Amino acid sequence: MKLLITIIFFLIGVNINAMNLLDYKVDETKITLEDWKFFSDQVMGGISEGKTALKKDKNKFFLRLEGTVSTENNGGFIQVRKEYEIKDNSYKGIRLKARGLESEYYVHVRTKKLFLPWQYYAGKFFVSTEWTNIEIRFEDFTKSNFYQPQKFNSSEIRSIAFVAFGKDFDAQLDIIEAELF
Secondary structure, three states: OHHHHHHHHHHHHHHHOOEEOOOEEEOOOOEEEOOOEEEEHHHHOOOOEEEEEEEEEOOEEEEEEEEEEOOHHHOOEEEEEEEOOOOOOOOOEEEEEEEEOOEEEEEEEEEOOOOOOOOOEEEEEEEOOOOEEEEEEHHHOEEOOOOOOOOOOHHHEEEEEEEEEOOOEEEEEEEEEEEEO
């Protein structure tokens, strides 16, 4: 009985101390993801191409990032990003449920201490064609430049991006759940 009560409190605690990252806006004619923006290396002369879309699997909506990533012209990324103002300092990572074309993908976090566009913290993850639960702890993120602070905490986060990056490939990343935990 004690084990059952412990499990129930654990599950309740996990859900209470989480922040959903995929906010949907519903109006009379359509459903959209709020404030998620697509970017590619074309902002710096690259030639990668892609798009994002809101898709549906059974009764649940998901975010799709897809395109062709090319490292030509010093490029090599497509991403979908959202700005945040997170006041809670207790989150320890990002939890996703994702699938896609089998490859490695990234979560890029930018913080209030990073000013240049090429500065971020990266959390790598892999997907398969089946929905998979993924957890990436902030302590496992790597910094993009040697002069950045080694670590960050959740209240410093300014934006979160899902990224196909760093090699020539066709990318398709579907995210049906995303939250800070």
